[in-house]
Amino acid sequence: MTNTLIENNFRTNRLPHIWCSGCGHGIIMRAITKAVDELGYNKDDVCVVSGIGCSSRAPGYMDFNTFHTLHGRALAYATGVKMAKPELKVIVVTGDGDCAAIGGNHLIHSARRNIDITTIVFNNNIYGMTGGQYSPTTPTGDKGTTAPFGNIDKNFDLCKLVQGAGATYVARSTAYHVNMITQQVKTGLENKGFSFIEAVSICPTYYGRKNKKGDAVSMMNYLKTNAVNVKAADKLPKEKIQGKFLIGEFYKSQEPEYTEEYQKIIDSFQKER
Amino acid sequence: MKNKKIKLMQGNEACVEGALAAGMKFFAGYPITPSTEIAEISSLRLPRIGGKFIQMEDEIAGMAAVIGGSLAGLKSMTATSGPGFSLKQENLGYAVLAEVPCVVVNVQRGGPSTGLPTMPAQGDIMQAKWGTHGDHPVIALSPSSVRETFDLTVKAFNYAEKYRMPVILLTDEVIGHMREKIEIPDPDEIEIIDRLKPEKGLDEYKPYEIKEGQVAPEMAAYGEGYRFHVTGLIHDETGFPSNDSKVAGDLVNRLMKKIDDNIDDLTLYEEYKLDDADIAVISYGITARSAKSAVDMARAEGLKVGLFRPMIIWPFPEKQIAQLGKRVKNIITAEMNLGQYVLEVERVANKYTNITKCGKANGELITPDEILAKIKEVQ
Amino acid sequence: MTAEKTKRLKINKEWCKGCYICVEFCPANVLEIKDGKINIKNIDACIECSQCELRCPDYAIYLGGKKNEK
Numbered sequence: 001m002t003n004t005l006i007e008n009n010f011r012t013n014r015l016p017h018i019w020c021s022g023c024g025h026g027i028i029m030r031a032i033t034k035a036v037d038e039l040g041y042n043k044d045d046v047c048v049v050s051g052i053g054c055s056s057r058a059p060g061y062m063d064f065n066t067f068h069t070l071h072g073r074a075l076a077y078a079t080g081v082k083m084a085k086p087e088l089k090v091i092v093v094t095g096d097g098d099c100a101a102i103g104g105n106h107l108i109h110s111a112r113r114n115i116d117i118t119t120i121v122f123n124n125n126i127y128g129m130t131g132g133q134y135s136p137t138t139p140t141g142d143k144g145t146t147a148p149f150g151n152i153d154k155n156f157d158l159c160k161l162v163q164g165a166g167a168t169y170v171a172r173s174t175a176y177h178v179n180m181i182t183q184q185v186k187t188g189l190e191n192k193g194f195s196f197i198e199a200v201s202i203c204p205t206y207y208g209r210k211n212k213k214g215d216a217v218s219m220m221n222y223l224k225t226n227a228v229n230v231k232a233a234d235k236l237p238k239e240k241i242q243g244k245f246l247i248g249e250f251y252k253s254q255e256p257e258y259t260e261e262y263q264k265i266i267d268s269f270q271k272e273r
Numbered sequence: 274m275k276n277k278k279i280k281l282m283q284g285n286e287a288c289v290e291g292a293l294a295a296g297m298k299f300f301a302g303y304p305i306t307p308s309t310e311i312a313e314i315s316s317l318r319l320p321r322i323g324g325k326f327i328q329m330e331d332e333i334a335g336m337a338a339v340i341g342g343s344l345a346g347l348k349s350m351t352a353t354s355g356p357g358f359s360l361k362q363e364n365l366g367y368a369v370l371a372e373v374p375c376v377v378v379n380v381q382r383g384g385p386s387t388g389l390p391t392m393p394a395q396g397d398i399m400q401a402k403w404g405t406h407g408d409h410p411v412i413a414l415s416p417s418s419v420r421e422t423f424d425l426t427v428k429a430f431n432y433a434e435k436y437r438m439p440v441i442l443l444t445d446e447v448i449g450h451m452r453e454k455i456e457i458p459d460p461d462e463i464e465i466i467d468r469l470k471p472e473k474g475l476d477e478y479k480p481y482e483i484k485e486g487q488v489a490p491e492m493a494a495y496g497e498g499y500r501f502h503v504t505g506l507i508h509d510e511t512g513f514p515s516n517d518s519k520v521a522g523d524l525v526n527r528l529m530k531k532i533d534d535n536i537d538d539l540t541l542y543e544e545y546k547l548d549d550a551d552i553a554v555i556s557y558g559i560t561a562r563s564a565k566s567a568v569d570m571a572r573a574e575g576l577k578v579g580l581f582r583p584m585i586i587w588p589f590p591e592k593q594i595a596q597l598g599k600r601v602k603n604i605i606t607a608e609m610n611l612g613q614y615v616l617e618v619e620r621v622a623n624k625y626t627n628i629t630k631c632g633k634a635n636g637e638l639i640t641p642d643e644i645l646a647k648i649k650e651v652q
Numbered sequence: 653m654t655a656e657k658t659k660r661l662k663i664n665k666e667w668c669k670g671c672y673i674c675v676e677f678c679p680a681n682v683l684e685i686k687d688g689k690i691n692i693k694n695i696d697a698c699i700e701c702s703q704c705e706l707r708c709p710d711y712a713i714y715l716g717g718k719k720n721e722k
Binding site: 014043044045047049059060063064065066067068069070073076077078079080081082083084085087088105106108109262265266269270 | 298299301320321323325327329330331333334337338339340341342343344345346347349363364367494495496497498500501502503504505506513514
Binding site for chain 3: 010
């Protein structure tokens with residue numbers, strides 16, 4: 001018993017999913033699927049690729065061509081799929097550990113190539129699947145099971161990183177700002193190039209508990225009150241933005257897309273004949 | 274009479290020619306000596322036939338992209354050498370478990386570590402078998418000439434497609450870089466095997482279901498209408514993960530059986546002057562050429578020596594080596610390492626005959642004289 | 653006809669993990685958690701805004717009806 005969106009786009013026989021009570025990932029997964037549904041893509045033409053971690057379990061539930069690969073490598077596998085079949089709409093679902101630590105190299109180079117892949121990182125600031133170790137997006141000072149005295153690493157701003165590396169669409173939203181995720185994924189999918197959407201998630205079980213952030217509801221309220229839309233940020237006084245984070249669209253441009261550029265090389269030989 | 278296509282070419286070039294003849298449409302890799310020409314020539318040739326080439330950001334990504342390309346329907350290959358082969362191991366295991374056909378060329382160089390980038394070795398024999406974690410089947414081929422590099426690259430693709438698994442081509446710096454005259458066979462003389470595909474429009478497609486008489490499951494490509502799931506987790510025939518110990522045991526056993534049940538199809542070897550031999554030299558790849566010369570030199574001196582040259586290194590030709598052990602008084606295993614293949618030879622033939630190793634790992638080829646000296650030593 | 657039958661709010665207790673997110677963000681105080689699972693305590697108050705459906709991480713609550721339900 002479920003509704004049309006879920007029935008039409010999920011493998012309902014595999015639900016409920018494995019994520020913990022109050023985990024934001026289910027919200028984000030639904031928002032992505034809603035974007036694909038609203039764009040009216042043929043499900044046979046959509047390929048969802050993931051690595052390893054909590055977020056990377058998403059494709060198993062989604063009724064598309066799905067590809068659960070190795071830790072950190074989703075973008076490299078997805079690049080092979082996209083090169084072989086550019087007509088596929090390729091989506092990469094990844095996590096902060098998966099794409100920013102072990103898979104960091106693939107992330108920046110996929111962005112640099114501007115290959116037409118839409119990447120959504122479920123950023124929960126922690127390694128959830130292995131039980132709460134600090135990740136490259138765990139804020140400095142916060143705790144993880146491997147940072148018992150507080151994390152002394154500086155955390156990545158993933159959007160800045162990927163924009164700097166050459167992505168042509170970069171945006172951030174949160175598990176609270178769920179319609180914004182759908183809108184951003186739609187824009188990303190329609191962008192011919194590398195699109196990066198950071199969906200800030202919540203992990204009440206590990207990150208929340210370890211850092212005394214309260215339950216799922218408290219963490220959702222944190223997202224609600226601490227996210228500032230980038231459009232409004234310029235007009236606000238500095239003290240109003242202090243300690244908060246930005247959401248919204250950070251960058252959008254049109255640049256040559258990798259598989260289209262490669263096709264031009266192939267076409268040049270066909271003309272030669 | 275047809276025009277013969279006779280060319281002077283490098284082993285690495287013959288590898289690409291063989292791959293193209295076998296139907297390669299996608300190459301993803303990373304530059305590494307002494308395999309780089311395989312990437313370079315692929316980048317030159319593939320777009321001309323509508324194929325694709327991509328230089329990835331690292332060795333790991335090269336292997337990953339090849340697996341992705343294969344699942345999207347293209348025959349795919351990557352090439353590397355020792356350090357890169359080490360980096361590819363995790364993804365190789367993925368291709369084994371997810372049953373993704375692809376070809377991985379390892380133009381071996383001296384190791385360990387960065388080792389001797391421009392010098393040959395045969396030090397990755399055991400890595401090819403055990404490099405990735407877990408129990409898994411392996412197919413590895415080793416050519417002894419430029420022409421054989423062509424032929425075995427075609428074979429590698431055929432085995433990959435037939436058995437739905439990665440196939441490793443183990444050449445070395447000398448085979449890769451030396452130039453020989455080769456005659457490229459006519460396309461209609463080359464046997465090409467393509468992966469089995471499911472019928473179109475089935476109500477249900479189980480990506481890991483084995484039907485009667487099949488050695489590997491039928492393989493759809495992404496985008497062909499079957500929205501299937503592929504994972505590196507243990508999975509059942511639907512492709513979805515399972516923690517069930519029966520499912521796990523059955524899957525790993527089925528993967529191994531692909532090799533075990535088809536061992537004759539997967540045994541390729543040459544016997545040279547073995548009929549009346551008292552001493553057999555076992556050698557493969559470039560070293561087998563020195564071994565062949567050593568056999569001729571020994572024969573000229575009246576010694577009864579022959580050569581057994583496996584072209585498929587893994588699976589190990591157990592039956593043939595055991596029989597050989599029963600036939601001869603001595604086996605000398607010559608290989609450019611400090612004793613790898615010889616361990617398997619000992620496992621199988623120790624109870625029948627004396628086994629001596631002839632090896633080195635200093636970046637130099639083993640010479641016919643060195644092998645001849647061993648022959649005289651054991652004789 | 654009672655309000656319960658006209659309103660479209662549907663729940664699937666099997667999928668609910670009792671996280672309270674829907675309860676918190678329902679603007680009309682329609683929902684509660686009972687025995688660890690979602691429960692409709694006041695269907696008359698439901699304004700069919702679909703906030704619960706949008707935010708439920710487990711797809712355990714949604715607006716049904718001909719158009720949206722299967």
